[in-house]
Amino acid sequence: MIQPHTRRSTLEYCIIFRVHNPGLTSVTQLTQLSSYRQMEGKNLTSISEFFLLGFSEQLEEQKALFGSFLFMYLVTVAGNLLIILVIITDTQLHTPMYFFLANLSLADACFVSTTVPKMLANIQIQSQAISYSGCLLQLYFFMLFVMLEAFLLAVMAYDRYVAICHPLHYILIMSPGLCVFLVSASWIMNALHSLLHTLLMNSLSFCANHEIPHFFCDIDPLLSLSCTDPFTNELVIFITGGLTGLVCVLCLIISYTNIFSTILKIPSAQGKRKAFSTCGSHLSVVSLFFGTSFCVYFIPPSTRSAQKDTVASVMYTVVTPMLNPFIYSLRNQEIKSSLRKLIWVREIHSP
Numbered sequence: 001m002i003q004p005h006t007r008r009s010t011l012e013y014c015i016i017f018r019v020h021n022p023g024l025t026s027v028t029q030l031t032q033l034s035s036y037r038q039m040e041g042k043n044l045t046s047i048s049e050f051f052l053l054g055f056s057e058q059l060e061e062q063k064a065l066f067g068s069f070l071f072m073y074l075v076t077v078a079g080n081l082l083i084i085l086v087i088i089t090d091t092q093l094h095t096p097m098y099f100f101l102a103n104l105s106l107a108d109a110c111f112v113s114t115t116v117p118k119m120l121a122n123i124q125i126q127s128q129a130i131s132y133s134g135c136l137l138q139l140y141f142f143m144l145f146v147m148l149e150a151f152l153l154a155v156m157a158y159d160r161y162v163a164i165c166h167p168l169h170y171i172l173i174m175s176p177g178l179c180v181f182l183v184s185a186s187w188i189m190n191a192l193h194s195l196l197h198t199l200l201m202n203s204l205s206f207c208a209n210h211e212i213p214h215f216f217c218d219i220d221p222l223l224s225l226s227c228t229d230p231f232t233n234e235l236v237i238f239i240t241g242g243l244t245g246l247v248c249v250l251c252l253i254i255s256y257t258n259i260f261s262t263i264l265k266i267p268s269a270q271g272k273r274k275a276f277s278t279c280g281s282h283l284s285v286v287s288l289f290f291g292t293s294f295c296v297y298f299i300p301p302s303t304r305s306a307q308k309d310t311v312a313s314v315m316y317t318v319v320t321p322m323l324n325p326f327i328y329s330l331r332n333q334e335i336k337s338s339l340r341k342l343i344w345v346r347e348i349h350s351p
Contacts, residue, residue: 047206050135050225051128054119054215055310066123072322073116079325080105083335090338096159096174101328103183104152108321111145114138115216115317135217136198142216143194146293146317147244151186153286154251160279161255165262193240200233214310216317220297252286281328288323292316 055065083105087093118138122128130138162173197219207227214221219237223230256279263275292315295308329335 047132049129049131050210050212052130052215053211053213062123069116070120072318076112076322077109080109083325086338086342096179099179100156107145107148108324112321114141119215136202138217140194140198143197144190147190148186150248154248155182156282157252157255161258164259164275204228281332284327285324288320289316
């Protein structure tokens with residue numbers, strides 16, 4: 001649990017005035033006490049910006065970080081948009097699995113665009129500042145896309161379960177209506193979930209220290225800067241985050257337990273390899289995303305540090321979205337075939 005910063009109560013101010021100013025009249029005491037309380041309220045509510053400390057303040061290191069993150073950002077956005085383009089243009093990929101993959105690629109492109117451009121802009125202009133409203137906006141979209149990715153990975157696990165365990169009923173079960181409902185529900189639920197946490201964060205007051213030891217506005221560093229008791233925020237995080245996370249993890253575990261059980265029952269080794277190849281890419285992405293997320297949010301605070309959390313955050317906020325297109329394109333024959341057809345068609349029609 002994050003411990004909130006302590007503040008002096010009105011009674012403590014009265015004691016201070018009594019001890020240091022015993023000759024003051026009651027009216028004078030009340031007047032100065034009122035001034036102190038107004039100053040305290042002003043200090044807590046007049047915050048206009050935060051400072052993202054990022055990775056390093058050394059100019060040479062910042063140049064290297066700028067180049068590295070710019071490269072990863074461009075590769076991530078280009079790779080995910082290319083996956084979406086291939087799925088849209090090739091009618092053979094108009095199936096439930098690729099419909100979910102297109103939404104996952106869109107979420108990845110938006111996910112990385114929530115944090116990296118602001119960090120690159122700050123390095124370029126040599127500023128660490130982010131406005132209060134900009135920080136809350138970044139927090140909203142970050143939470144939206146990180147939870148959306150978890151939901152979509154869980155939905156894709158269910159899709160693979162139906163395809164492998166109930167292949168004869170796949171088309172009937174994974175109907176277009178169900179696919180649209182699952183994706184729409186994921187977007188709407190996570191939009192409302194993120195809005196709830198953002199509004200609760202906006203209700204907190206913050207102390208004089210506005211430095212966030214991170215490269216974006218994450219919920220834990222913001223709560224640590226709060227001068228008011230964040231018990232309600234932490235309770236909501238524990239309940240809603242725990243329930244949504246538990247649903248996603250249970251869906252993944254149940255789906256893959258049944259998938260592996262079915263694959264083991266296949267008599268031929270070739271049949272086992274073919275069945276496993278249909279979910280190998282998804283399993284790789286799940287391992288990357290949930291493994292790095294676990295390192296940030298579920299390891300005990302006593303064994304964590306701000307630097308380690310920042311590095312781990314880079315893994316699931318930048319590296320994982322960048323690797324996803326490569327994992328799905330390199331391990332998926334249908335995606336590779338569609339990419340070749342798309343490039344070949346463009347070469348024919350080019351002057």
